[in-house]
Amino acid sequence: METVKIEMDESIRKELEEDVMEEIKEMQEKENNGFDESDEPAFEKQESPHAAPSHVHEQMHLAHERIEERREDSVRRGKNVVIPGNRIVESMEYLPGRNCYRDGNSIYSKRLGVVYYRGHVIDVVPLSGKYMPEADDMVIGKVSEVQYSGWTIDVNSPYRAFLPLSGVRGFIEPSRTDISKIYGVGDLIYARISEVTPLKDIRISMKDPTTRKFENGRIIRISPVKVPRVIGKQGSMINMIKDKTGCRISVGQNGVIWIQGGMEQLAARAIQEIEEKSQIQGLTDHIGKLLSQGI
Numbered sequence: 001m002e003t004v005k006i007e008m009d010e011s012i013r014k015e016l017e018e019d020v021m022e023e024i025k026e027m028q029e030k031e032n033n034g035f036d037e038s039d040e041p042a043f044e045k046q047e048s049p050h051a052a053p054s055h056v057h058e059q060m061h062l063a064h065e066r067i068e069e070r071r072e073d074s075v076r077r078g079k080n081v082v083i084p085g086n087r088i089v090e091s092m093e094y095l096p097g098r099n100c101y102r103d104g105n106s107i108y109s110k111r112l113g114v115v116y117y118r119g120h121v122i123d124v125v126p127l128s129g130k131y132m133p134e135a136d137d138m139v140i141g142k143v144s145e146v147q148y149s150g151w152t153i154d155v156n157s158p159y160r161a162f163l164p165l166s167g168v169r170g171f172i173e174p175s176r177t178d179i180s181k182i183y184g185v186g187d188l189i190y191a192r193i194s195e196v197t198p199l200k201d202i203r204i205s206m207k208d209p210t211t212r213k214f215e216n217g218r219i220i221r222i223s224p225v226k227v228p229r230v231i232g233k234q235g236s237m238i239n240m241i242k243d244k245t246g247c248r249i250s251v252g253q254n255g256v257i258w259i260q261g262g263m264e265q266l267a268a269r270a271i272q273e274i275e276e277k278s279q280i281q282g283l284t285d286h287i288g289k290l291l292s293q294g295i
């Protein structure tokens with residue numbers, strides 16, 4: 001496979017310089033000041049010399065474990081900014097995910113962004129930019145047009161998507177059915193992208209059990225590149241928000257999020273806070289405190 005050289009325009013180059021300089025400055029501060037002891041989670045002090053040593057040991061172990069995780073994260077963040085053509089890893093143990101490709105034994109970046117590991121799959125999360133659809137993405141879209149053979153869907157992307165009649169559960173005879181009664185202009189749907197052609201012809205499907213039409217609730221929009229932070233590792237962040245607010249939440253990879261029931265305003269505030277402060281350390285703890293305090 002031939003490696004394709006990708007030229008960057010001046011705006012991307014300037015953005016990369018700013019991001020790299022910020023990363024270098026942060027790493028230098030870490031080296032000069034050492035690890036911030038304020039990040040160390042507090043554990044209960046033992047007033048009595050007769051306190052159970054196993055309890056002390058467990059708390060100290062958890063504390064040191066969290067410190068090491070944060071140290072590792074701080075180091076990794078300093079090395080994870082990549083540009084198109086950068087080699088991310090030389091190993092056959094990893095698979096290329098979003099915005100990556102394999103050439104020989106190595107995986108390279110297609111975009112300017114930050115490396116994100118999903119187990120043995122490597123993604124590059126762009127630092128900025130519009131949502132670019134990929135097959136199997138779950139998205140929240142709005143019906144913009146009803147046609148004879150299906151629906152045109154706005155998925156918050158430079159490209160429109162199409163939901164054909166074959167992408168809906170059950171058989172529909174268009175000559176006998178007013179399909180606008182199924183999905184009408186302005187309706188919001190949670191759908192799966194079933195196909196993206198090289199010419200960016202996008203097809204979506206409503207056959208997946210998780211897909212649905214939204215009848216009510218509220219919609220908020222965030223930068224699509226911040227979606228992984230909202231979801232969190234193995235869904236940890238979004239599940240915490242659901243548990244503490246009692247809301248039903250569906251997150252689209254296209255940066256559109258639906259919230260219904262419970263404390264909707266608090267859930268929306270937490271998600272917006274994640275978008276604004278996605279780069280801070282201890283983000284999960286920060287959002288947890290916000291949710292505990294309420295509005």
